[in-house]
Amino acid sequence: MPRRKLRKYDFKMTPQRLAIIEYLKNNKEHPSALDVFRAISKKFPTxxxxxxxNTLEMLKNKGMVLELNIDPERKRYDPDVSPHHHLKCTKCGKVLDISMDLPVDTAQLxxxxxxxxxxxxxxxxxxxxxxxxQKEER
Amino acid sequence: MPRRKLRKYDFKMTPQRLAIIEYLKNNKEHPSALDVFRAISKKFPTxxxxxxxNTLEMLKNKGMVLELNIDPERKRYDPDVSPHHHLKCTKCGKVLDISMDLPVDTAQLxxxxxxxxxxxxxxxxxxxxxxxxQKEER
DNA sequence: TTACAATCTGTAACAATTACTGTCAAGTTA
DNA sequence: TAACTTGACAGTAATTGTTACAGATTGTAA
Known part of the structure; x- marks a missing residue:
């Protein structure tokens, strides 16, 4: 039983961290570190x-975000840690979620x-x- | 280089390119550009x-090698362009081939x-x- | 208050990759 | 043949994403 109050997180919450977590929450854009920096800079110019x-690393280690390697140019971060896949558009560069069953036989491995x-x-x-x-271009 | 060689490939063959292609052929190590550089340097110190x-880029565009993103630290190259998967060991860092059926429903996509x-x-x-x-360590 | 630890900012360092420059050799044309 | 053209080369500079570090600042607890 907790002596005083329930710790909401198992790490020290700060305004910056809160802002990053809020920004990531429900974010489907798979932002890069630069994207995060730019967004948070609006509220915290310094x-x-x-x-x-540091925060992204911490959240990754806590299992709160996933670090994606789909984009070779930069790491991207995904707050959705449930099993799903990704597609990177080779034209516009966007990374999209793909929810699709993909029965991987891990037992065999x-x-x-x-x-x-x-x-x-x-x-x-x-x-x-x-x-x-692309179709209408041709 | 003899003209026959030029016909054999749809690009200009040079000793350097030949050496890189030979090095990659049947290479299961998924080498990085640095690995290739070091290996070829033995024969071509300059x-x-x-x-x-440039050569790796060219080979990639010709479909002769795959560029892998599995290792976020560096790109790796695979001469085996047939469908298969990869496992990166989080301990030793090696990238291994995984041949396993993984029925992806591309039609649905x-x-x-x-x-x-x-x-x-x-x-x-x-x-x-x-x-x-790891087991015996515990 | 004082002490301590953790987090912050700012910046330097680093490593992988890309871009650029001038040189040279092979192939092409006159 | 000679003059021109092309493309690959080596060498190196520039760029970019990321990591490492140093010192300032904050929050907490004794």
Whole structure:
């Protein structure tokens, strides 16, 4: 039983961290560190890039965000840690969520001596708007 | 270089390019540009990093190698362009091939307006040797 | 208050990659 | 053949995303 009050988080909350968490919450854009920095800068003009990186690292270690490697140019962050996949549009560069069943036989891999932490399915192609635009161009 | 060689490939063959292609052929290590540079430097001590990057870019565009994003620290290159997946060991850092059926319903995505170029399945975990080593440590 | 630890900002350092420049060799044309 | 053109080369500078570090600041507890 907690002596005083329930700790809402298991880390020290600060205005900067709160702002980053709020920004990420329900964010479907898969923002990069730069995106986060720019957004938070509006409210906290003095925030440092280091704080953004430190906070993202911390949230990743706490399992509160996922670090995506789908974009080779920069890391992207996803507040949705439930299993789903991603598509990066090779035209507009956007990263979209793809919810689709993908039965991966992890048991088979475990049997072969691997241990599995995480599976990331990255699809490269064109999003519907870009595909449509491409069609009318021809 | 003899003209025959020029016909064999649809690009100009040079000793440097040949060496890189030979190095990659049947290479299962998923080497980075630095790995390629170091290996080729033994035979061609004056080779430039730019040549390595240019050649890898060219081979990628010709569909002769795949550029992998599984390792966020550096790009890696795979001469095996047939469909297969990869596992990056979080302990030793090696990237291993995983051949496993993973039925992705691309038709469903196409129906939803996407166009699919490539699907990359990246697994993060431990390779059998590292998993075994970890066990005996405890 | 004082002490301490954690977080902050600002900036330097770093590493991977890309861009640029001048040189050279091979191929092409007159 | 000679003059021109092309493309690959080495060498290096520039760029970019990320990490590391130093000192200032904040919050908490004794």
């Amino acid at each position: 925030i440092s890039f280091a704080t953004v990186y 475990e049997k072969r001596g691997f241990s599995i932490d995480r599976i990331q399915v990255d699809i490269y192609g064109k999003c519907p708007p870009c595909k449509a635009k | 080779i430039s990093f730019a040549t390595v990057y 196409e129906k939803r307006g996407f166009s699919i170029d490539r699907i990359q399945v990246d697994i993060y975990g431990k390779c059998p040797p590292c998993k075994a080593k």
